[in-house]
Each structure stands twice: as structure tokens, then as C-alpha cells.
Amino acid sequence: MPIARLNDLRLQLGRTPVLAGVDLSLEEGERLGVAGPNGAGKTTLLAVLATLKSPTGGAGEVLGAALGTNEVRAVRPRIGWSGHQPALYDELTIGENLRHVARLAGVGVESVAGVLEEIGLGGAMERRAAQSSNGMRRRVDLARLLLTRPQLVLLDEAQAGLDADAGIIVDEICRRAVAEGGAVVMVSHDAGLLTDRVDRVVRLVDGSLVG
Amino acid sequence: MSFWGQVREFARRDLLAERRAGEVVSIVVPFGAVALMAFPLALGIDTPVISRTGPAMFWVVTFLFTMQIALRHTASDASHHRAMLALVGIDPFARLVGRSIASTILIWLFMAVMFPVMVLFYSPALPPTWLPALLPAALAGMGLAQIGTLAAEVTTGLQARSTLAPLLVAPLAIPLLIGGSQALESLVRGSGILPWVLLVSATDLALAVTAALIAHPMEDAAL
Numbered sequence: 001m002p003i004a005r006l007n008d009l010r011l012q013l014g015r016t017p018v019l020a021g022v023d024l025s026l027e028e029g030e031r032l033g034v035a036g037p038n039g040a041g042k043t044t045l046l047a048v049l050a051t052l053k054s055p056t057g058g059a060g061e062v063l064g065a066a067l068g069t070n071e072v073r074a075v076r077p078r079i080g081w082s083g084h085q086p087a088l089y090d091e092l093t094i095g096e097n098l099r100h101v102a103r104l105a106g107v108g109v110e111s112v113a114g115v116l117e118e119i120g121l122g123g124a125m126e127r128r129a130a131q132s133s134n135g136m137r138r139r140v141d142l143a144r145l146l147l148t149r150p151q152l153v154l155l156d157e158a159q160a161g162l163d164a165d166a167g168i169i170v171d172e173i174c175r176r177a178v179a180e181g182g183a184v185v186m187v188s189h190d191a192g193l194l195t196d197r198v199d200r201v202v203r204l205v206d207g208s209l210v211g
Numbered sequence: 212m213s214f215w216g217q218v219r220e221f222a223r224r225d226l227l228a229e230r231r232a233g234e235v236v237s238i239v240v241p242f243g244a245v246a247l248m249a250f251p252l253a254l255g256i257d258t259p260v261i262s263r264t265g266p267a268m269f270w271v272v273t274f275l276f277t278m279q280i281a282l283r284h285t286a287s288d289a290s291h292h293r294a295m296l297a298l299v300g301i302d303p304f305a306r307l308v309g310r311s312i313a314s315t316i317l318i319w320l321f322m323a324v325m326f327p328v329m330v331l332f333y334s335p336a337l338p339p340t341w342l343p344a345l346l347p348a349a350l351a352g353m354g355l356a357q358i359g360t361l362a363a364e365v366t367t368g369l370q371a372r373s374t375l376a377p378l379l380v381a382p383l384a385i386p387l388l389i390g391g392s393q394a395l396e397s398l399v400r401g402s403g404i405l406p407w408v409l410l411v412s413a414t415d416l417a418l419a420v421t422a423a424l425i426a427h428p429m430e431d432a433a434l
Binding site for chain 1: 212228231232291296297298299
């Protein structure tokens, strides 16, 4: 069963076409890389796969839910997205941020400490998110995916702001998703950053997949 | 997580963030008190006028400053927060209810501080028993929190947010202000407050139903 399938999918923001007829198939256990220059539509493509944006043309399905319908609400908890900006609340500590997500996602809060150890931030539980470096914030954002274990993992410029050690975290998230029958989509402006981590790389230029 | 579990979690998070940021306690409350104190000073020594305008000023200051509370920085979600919450599978109406509850608690705190300040500086005529006045005041505070939460949701991400939000809330708050202030007047006169309690309750209910109806469409539009 495919994790996601897009057929001639188009998306227009105002009068600007952002995705111009994307055909894509993502199978269980697959790690897909999407490379392309800035403004090519990579983040928008991830937002569509995350079911957060509805297509304005064509058709698509993610985890069996037709895009642009209310079916997507049911599958959203099985999707994890780490984007450009870590989704942290500045006034809360790192531990409180993760416990908040754990409670909402119905995951045991006792697993937060273990996940923080896993990402090398075991001693930063009580540190305020606002007082953490960008790299730490990115790590915590990735920790959210370790906590919620989504079936479809979407990583937007996952390596940005991270040191080499943090690459291991990204690899671990991908490994777990694939091992559990899920799939991973990683996007980057630099195809070279993707090749070691994915099974195949497609290129997105001006809203269309090429090559 | 159940709907009410989500509500409790959002209210808890908002109150925790407010405790750390201190926007309400260290900024809004002191400025509200200063605004209440400034008016009698500006009026001079016309004691009867000051005494008569006290309750009205209390409600005007409450309205103006509680919108600051409901629209505070710690009670707003950026688009990346909303995306994360949508993917965790939360019910957007639960988020609105949780946020309204947190704002209601902070608004009640604000009102609890402002009322003695008003009594001290305006010496208004007070009802023989003031306990019944708490009910319409509490309901009005709840309604103001709901209006502020809805306005914050509708205007999130808009550049004109600080202009648009007050324009949205002003007409919606009128029945709450009338109900809250007239209930106190009625108690002073010795007449019943039931019509005013009903007016404020009906407004609160209408706001809650509106929030339930528009929570999902607003969420979809914001993502």
C-alpha cells in the first residue's frame, strides 16, 4: 500500500502557481529526497504531504486519506513534520515543551527523559526554550518525532543548524520510521546532503518534478 | 487524549507561559490600576461625579485592559505551532476552550485587583450585599475572554492585527459591558439582576456556539 500518491497535483497561492502538476508515489519503507533551489516549492510540497495544505487541482492521497477532504484529520497524528522553525514555546522549558506534546499525543510523559538523553540533551530538561541555541531547538524539534513515532516523517532542511552528531538523530528517526513500515521525505536545497540518507532523490524546479 | 483533557492541557500551558512571561501581572494589572487612578485625578474635586462614574470606569478599564490580556503574546500560536498541533491531532475547538479558560482566570484576577482600586479612589455607592454582583461580573469576564480569544484567532498572522482585533471585539463586548455594569446599578437601587444575568449568559452561550462552529474552518484557513 502506498504511503502517499500525488497525481498531477497543483497548488496555487493567490495567483501564483507553487506546485504545477506533481506526480509522485511514496511506498512503505521508502526514503525519498526532494532537492531544488530556494522557492522551488519544496516546503509547500511537504505541507501538502502533511495534509496541511489542500491542492487546488489534481488529486492526492496520504495514508489512505484523500487530500482536500475531512478524511485527512484522522491520519494527521500519523504524520510528523520538522520544519524550518522549531515548534517550541519560548516560555516553557525543553522538558515542558516535550511533555506538552507527549500529553496531547497520548504518549507517556515518562518517555521524555529517555528521548532527551537519546538526543544528547539529558541535562537540558529544565532549560527554557528561549535560552537555548538554535541547534538545541532543532534537536528538540526532532526529539518530538522520536516521541510520537509517526508513520510518515517529513523533514524540511533537517541538517540546517545542526552539527554532525545531530545527523545521527536524523538517521535514527528515518531508520525507525522505515523499520515500522513508514516512509520518509527529506527536502534540501543541496542534493548532496540527501544522497547518503535516502533511497532516491527527485528534483523540484518551479513547482514541477524534473529528471 | 479526550476533548477535556486537551482543554486542560492548553489552559495549563497558557497559564504556565503567563507565569513565566508575567505580561498580565507585571504590565497589564499595574497599567490598569494607573488608568483607574488617573481619571479621578483628572476630574479634580467633583466628588459626586467621581463617585457616580466609578463603576462605569471600572467596566471601561476592564474592557480595554482585558483585551490586552486575551490578545497577549503568550496566548498566540504562530503557524508552525499550529501545524505541529494539527499533526498531533488536537481538536481546534479544545484549543479555543482551553485558551479561553486561561484568559478567563487572568481576567478574573485583573477584575479582583481593579474593583478595590475603584472603590478606594471613587467611593461609589455600593449595594448592601455585593455577593450577587459577582455572578454577572464573572460571566462578563468569561465572555470578554471568549471574545478576545476569537479575535486573536481570526487575526493571527495578519499585519493589521493590532488594529483589526479591537474593531472586532468592540461591538461584541457591548452586551457584556451593559449587563455587567447594569447588574451592579440594579443592586445599588435594590432591584433584581436576573435580566442582566440572562443577557450576559446568553452572550456567553452565543460566543461559545460561534467558537464551536468556526474552530475547524479557522484552523484550516490558518494552516
